[in-house]
Amino acid sequence: MDATASSKFSDVDEYGFKRGDNFDYKAYSKFMDGYLKTLTRRRMKWEAILQQKDFDLSNIDAKLKRYIRKGIPGPYRPDVWMKISGAAAAQQLNPNLYKSLLELEQFNKEISDSISIDLPRTFPDNIYFDTKKDSLYNILIAYAHHNRDVGYCQGLNYIAGLLLIVTNDEEKSFWLLKHIVENIVPQYHSHNMANLLRDLAVFKELVIRRVPAVNRVVENMGLPYAVIATKWFICIFAEVLPVETVLRIWDCVFAEGYKIVFRAALAMFVTHKNAILECTDIAALANLFRDVMIQDSIVTDCHGFINAMFALRLKRSELESLRKLAALNKTTT
Amino acid sequence: MATTPRSGGAAGSGAAQRPNGTSQNKSCQFKLVLLGESAVGKSSLVLRFVKGQFHEYQESTIGAAFLTQTICIEDTVVKFEIWDTAGQERYHSLAPMYYRGAQAAIVVYDIQNQDSFQRAKTWVKELHKQASPNIVIALAGNKADLSNIRVVEFDEAKQYAEENGLLFMETSAKTGMNVNDIFLAIAKKLPKNDGANNQGTSIRPNGNETNRPTNNCCK
Numbered sequence: 001m002d003a004t005a006s007s008k009f010s011d012v013d014e015y016g017f018k019r020g021d022n023f024d025y026k027a028y029s030k031f032m033d034g035y036l037k038t039l040t041r042r043r044m045k046w047e048a049i050l051q052q053k054d055f056d057l058s059n060i061d062a063k064l065k066r067y068i069r070k071g072i073p074g075p076y077r078p079d080v081w082m083k084i085s086g087a088a089a090a091q092q093l094n095p096n097l098y099k100s101l102l103e104l105e106q107f108n109k110e111i112s113d114s115i116s117i118d119l120p121r122t123f124p125d126n127i128y129f130d131t132k133k134d135s136l137y138n139i140l141i142a143y144a145h146h147n148r149d150v151g152y153c154q155g156l157n158y159i160a161g162l163l164l165i166v167t168n169d170e171e172k173s174f175w176l177l178k179h180i181v182e183n184i185v186p187q188y189h190s191h192n193m194a195n196l197l198r199d200l201a202v203f204k205e206l207v208i209r210r211v212p213a214v215n216r217v218v219e220n221m222g223l224p225y226a227v228i229a230t231k232w233f234i235c236i237f238a239e240v241l242p243v244e245t246v247l248r249i250w251d252c253v254f255a256e257g258y259k260i261v262f263r264a265a266l267a268m269f270v271t272h273k274n275a276i277l278e279c280t281d282i283a284a285l286a287n288l289f290r291d292v293m294i295q296d297s298i299v300t301d302c303h304g305f306i307n308a309m310f311a312l313r314l315k316r317s318e319l320e321s322l323r324k325l326a327a328l329n330k331t332t333t
Numbered sequence: 334m335a336t337t338p339r340s341g342g343a344a345g346s347g348a349a350q351r352p353n354g355t356s357q358n359k360s361c362q363f364k365l366v367l368l369g370e371s372a373v374g375k376s377s378l379v380l381r382f383v384k385g386q387f388h389e390y391q392e393s394t395i396g397a398a399f400l401t402q403t404i405c406i407e408d409t410v411v412k413f414e415i416w417d418t419a420g421q422e423r424y425h426s427l428a429p430m431y432y433r434g435a436q437a438a439i440v441v442y443d444i445q446n447q448d449s450f451q452r453a454k455t456w457v458k459e460l461h462k463q464a465s466p467n468i469v470i471a472l473a474g475n476k477a478d479l480s481n482i483r484v485v486e487f488d489e490a491k492q493y494a495e496e497n498g499l500l501f502m503e504t505s506a507k508t509g510m511n512v513n514d515i516f517l518a519i520a521k522k523l524p525k526n527d528g529a530n531n532q533g534t535s536i537r538p539n540g541n542e543t544n545r546p547t548n549n550c551c552k
Contacts (some may be wrong), residue, residue, distance in 0.1 A: 114421070115370045124390035144439055154371065155395045163529045190422050223399065227416075230396025239392065280412065286399040 014074075015126035015165050015243050020295055027297040035303055043073045050076065057083035060255050068255045069310060071248055071303070078167040078313065085254040086183070098171045100307040101142035108145070111152050115140045122157045123239075135170045136161055137255050143177055150181060153189035155234035162238045166247065176254075180236065188234060196233055200225050201326040202319065203233075203262065207269055210312070214269055214276050220281040228289050232265050240294050245302040252306070259316050260309070267309040271298050356542045361525050362412040365516075366432045368456045369441035370449040371420030374475040377506035378441065379417045387507050394419045397431055404513075404520060411520040413437075432460060433483055437469045442490075444483040444503060450490065457497055469522045471500035471515055478505040488548045 003329040009028060011019050025153060045067065049055055057064070064084075072080050082088040091097075115137055123129040141161045159180060163173035181188075187195035204225045208215045218225070231239070236248045236253060252260045269276070269317060272293045279285040299305050361426070367375040376398065377391050378445050383402045398417040403410060416431040418424065432438060438460055442453040453472060460470055472494045474485060487503060494501030504511040 018440070114371065118393055121372075121390040121392055124388070124392075135444055153423060154393045154419065157393075158395075189423075193426060197426070224430055226430060227397045229401055234395050282399070283401040286401075290398060 011245060016126045017123070017243055018127070019127040022295065024297055024300070026299055031297070031301045031303075035301075038303060039071070039073065042067075042071050046073050046076055052250075058086065058089065060084060065255060068251050069306065074166075074247075077247065077251070078169060079171055081167075081176055081250070081254045082172055085176065085179045087172075087179040089228055090179070091171075091175045094098050097146070098142055098174050101146055102138055104145055107141055108151075111144045113139060114154075115144070115157070118154060118157045122161045123165075126165070128187040129165070132161070132164050135164055135173075138170055139164065139174045139177060142174055143181070145180070147181065149191070150189045150192070153234070155231070156181070156189060158235045158239040161316055162243070162246065179254075184253060185219050185233065185236070185261065196230070197322060198326045198330075199233060199262075199265045200229060201329070203229055203265055205322050205326070206262065206314075206319075211267060211269055211273055214273055217276055217279060218285065221279070221285050223282055223285050223289075227286070229265055232268070233261060236261060237264060242295060242300050242302070245299050245305055248302045249309075250310075259314065259319060262319060263309040263312055263314055266312055266314065267305060268293065268299075270312065271308050273304070346434070358408055358410050359525060360410040360412065361523075362414060363436045363520075363523055364414045364434060365437040365439065365519065366416040366418065366435045367439050367441060368418055368428065368432065369420055369473075370443070370452040371422075373420065373443040373446070373449050374504075374506045375420060375439075375441050375442045376417050376505060378473065378475060378512055379415055381506045381509055381512045383415070385509075386541070387509075389507075393421075396427065397426065400470055402516070404516060406517065406520050409525050411523070411525070413516065413520075429463060432464045434467075435464060435468060436523055437471070438464065438526050439471045439473050439515065439519070440499075441473045441475050442485065443476050444485045444490075445476055445479055447484050450474075451486045454493065457499065463498075467524075469500070469519055470498075471502070473511075473515055474501075474503040475506060477503040478508050512522075516537065 009019075009025055009032070011023075013019060049064075049067065059070070068080075068084065079088075082091075119137060120134045122133075136157065140152055140156060143156070143160075144150070150156075156177065160177050162174055163176050164170070167173050167176070185195065185199075187193070188199070189196075204215070207218070207225075218228070237249055240246070241249070249260060249264050251261075272288070275288055275293065276285065279288060293299065298308075369375050371393065374391075376394050377387060379400055380386050380388065380391065381399070383400045388409055394417060400415045400417065401412060402415065403412045405411065409414060416435070418428055418431050438456075440453045440456045442449040442462070457470060457472070460468060472490065474487070474490050490503075491501050493499075500515070500522065502515045502518070503512045504515055506512060
């Protein structure tokens with residue numbers, strides 16, 4: 001309360017999320033002074049390209065990629081995400097899919113129950129989200145019956161919930177969710193989570209290569225990468241990082257694919273290198289990952305964080321060869 | 334019970350001995366894992382034990398979480414390294430990573446949910462088969478504040494626990510009932526002062542407890 005009294009910012013963000021008790025209003029205010037100008041400038045630029053006749057959002061050339069990396073303005077996100085990801089094209093091929101799934105005669109009770117249990121605990125601190133719980137149920141139950149291999153995986157509630165907040169559209173959220181689960185990070189959410197385990201191993205290897213000192217600390221203290229990063233990968237940072245930062249990451253994910261997830265995860269380690277190196281025990285280290293670095297000024301400055309992500313050297317070919325190695329060497333993590 | 338595991342944040346009750354304090358205190362640290370079906374209250378039990386808080390709608394745990402809490406019994410400072418796991422079946426493949434090398438486990442079920450009790454039994458079996466042979470296992474029948482709508486009878490669970498050599502308590506993360514007690518009971522049962530058998534024996538003298546203010550216990 002005290003902190004907000006002296007701030008021009010509300011204790012609820014523009015998406016309806018209550019800001020945490022430790023939210024640094026001062027740092028945020030300083031960041032927003034500059035970022036608001038950036039947002040206005042980006043909005044004008046985007047307006048200009050979207051007004052161009054037959055501008056094709058599904059053809060991501062260098063210019064469009066640059067625009068996307070600098071942030072898609074909020075109001076344009078639903079449509080731009082649908083087009084750049086290919087979700088809109090997939091929907092066009094199967095326009096009745098969502099409706100027909102919701103019209104199924106019977107839903108699997110076990111799946112329905114596990115989704116229902118998670119509804120009240122999805123974004124309980126969001127002041128708007130209560131009215132969206134029925135929609136969230138629809139998206140998740142429809143998807144679970146569409147993709148029986150995945151069914152319902154905890155964590156999808158956060159992805160679908162955030163998609164719903166941004167798009168305010170059940171059907172678009174369904175198609176974007178489908179795109180993430182099947183095309184961006186396939187086999188993360190399936191019953192054996194095979195690719196999640198593989199990519200956690202890949203990520204660890206990447207940390208060893210880029211910031212070996214950080215890996216030594218993490219390893220010496222005995223904190224498994226699975227504890228640190230499972231939620232990052234499963235939720236693509238939803239319900240992990242500040243919302244605006246997640247959405248900026250998702251802008252790039254929809255345009256460029258899974259590589260962005262690794263960039264973001266690696267940037268978390270690189271930008272917090274010193275803080276990690278300063279940890280003297282596993283409790284401090286776990287606390288840093290769980291509470292501190294998901295809401296500090298580094299990640300709240302979404303613009304700076306995205307820049308840090310793209311300053312990293314990371315090629316798809318390297319990730320692919322690490323994936324092959326990890327598949328050969330399944331026992332690690 | 335003479336010992337209290339936490340001071341509710343009230344700082345500095347003077348004479349209490351801290352882990353970095355006087356040398357007559359023994360200190361040991363134990364790895365403890367929480368297992369059980371989704372939404373039975375594993376994270377809530379940890380939150381109650383570590384921070385004294387309760388959230389009606391606790392977010393589901395994706396992957397796992399790690400927390401620590403220190404309690405005191407008699408002249409021994411016991412530090413728990415707590416691994417709180419995700420309950421959904423598919424996260425099961427990650428579980429061995431957490432119970433491997435654990436000296437203690439709390440297997441949680443929801444007294445309103447028969448399936449969760451069956452699931453707890455499966456966890457106990459898996460621990461007996463896969464975990465360290467000396468692991469201390471406690472069975473927690475959580476949500477005991479809702480005992481008027483229970484489906485798992487106290488006596489049934491107690492009998493099962495006795496037959497399988499488990500500690501047993503019904504707990505409520507919501508009211509705090511038996512939460513500290515179950516951790517205390519585990520701490521009492523764990524072998525102390527036996528450096529060779531304990532994974533981490535002593536707490537570093539400067540044990541930088543950024544997580545929580547160290548509890549002043551041993552009152």
